[in-house]
Amino acid sequence: MPKTLDGQITMEKTPSYFVTREAPARISAMSRDTKLIVVVRDPVTRAISDYTQTLSKKPDIPTFESLTFKNRTTGLIDTSWSAIQIGIYAKHLDNWLQYFPMGQILFVSGERLISDPAGELGRVQDFLGLKRIITDKHFYFNQTKGFPCLKKAEGSSKPHCLGKTKGRTHPNIHPEVAQRLRDFYRPFNMKFYQMTGHNFGWDD
Numbered sequence: 001m002p003k004t005l006d007g008q009i010t011m012e013k014t015p016s017y018f019v020t021r022e023a024p025a026r027i028s029a030m031s032r033d034t035k036l037i038v039v040v041r042d043p044v045t046r047a048i049s050d051y052t053q054t055l056s057k058k059p060d061i062p063t064f065e066s067l068t069f070k071n072r073t074t075g076l077i078d079t080s081w082s083a084i085q086i087g088i089y090a091k092h093l094d095n096w097l098q099y100f101p102m103g104q105i106l107f108v109s110g111e112r113l114i115s116d117p118a119g120e121l122g123r124v125q126d127f128l129g130l131k132r133i134i135t136d137k138h139f140y141f142n143q144t145k146g147f148p149c150l151k152k153a154e155g156s157s158k159p160h161c162l163g164k165t166k167g168r169t170h171p172n173i174h175p176e177v178a179q180r181l182r183d184f185y186r187p188f189n190m191k192f193y194q195m196t197g198h199n200f201g202w203d204d
């Protein structure tokens, strides 16, 4: 990490940090004051999104259903499959709380990042002790993309949406499979809501 000067904030983003066992100890050893931001979304949608991303690179992988279950008849879920494992947020958070207090971690709602990007980024700016520079006026909803986009990209006068790999169409998952996954995640989600003091609304 480069040294941060007064008035600067150094940021580093890697999706796998949150689920990497060694990450909290290593980051804490580097700087105990590091602020941590984690974007979380409904773990069922997250698993399907994860699968969709893998499928786009390896079209020959088995179906989502066959990877989800260890045993389809009993409904036993394969928790060793990373797409499932990553969504057990309470378990991963437990690991971080051994090294960082809750006040140093901000959980951003992936759903609200889409429905109210300025509101969610407002929380991020407050958490980082920044003035709320990014507001509603920076975004518009792009009907073609189906997502919010920036009215102007940084250093440009043109609108900017995230790339093609963000916001892919998900395959249809059998409702029974999705329901079984909802039931699986519910207790972990409840624990996560309790730990963070925030109901993300995935089980409403």
Ligand SMILES: Nc1ncnc2c1ncn2[C@@H]1O[C@H](COP(=O)(O)OS(=O)(=O)O)[C@@H](OP(=O)(O)O)[C@H]1O
Residues within 6 Å of the ligand: 015, 048, 049, 050, 052, 110, 113, 114, 147, 148, 149, 161, 162, 165, 166, 167, 168
């Ligand atoms: N504004 C905007 N535009 C496009 N996409 C948006 C936006 N805001 C959030 N999202 C959601 O971001 C999801 C992709 O991010 P990833 O989690 O794959 O990013 S990363 O690879 O972990 O960095 C992606 O998930 P998928 O829909 O499954 O592709 C989106 O739902």
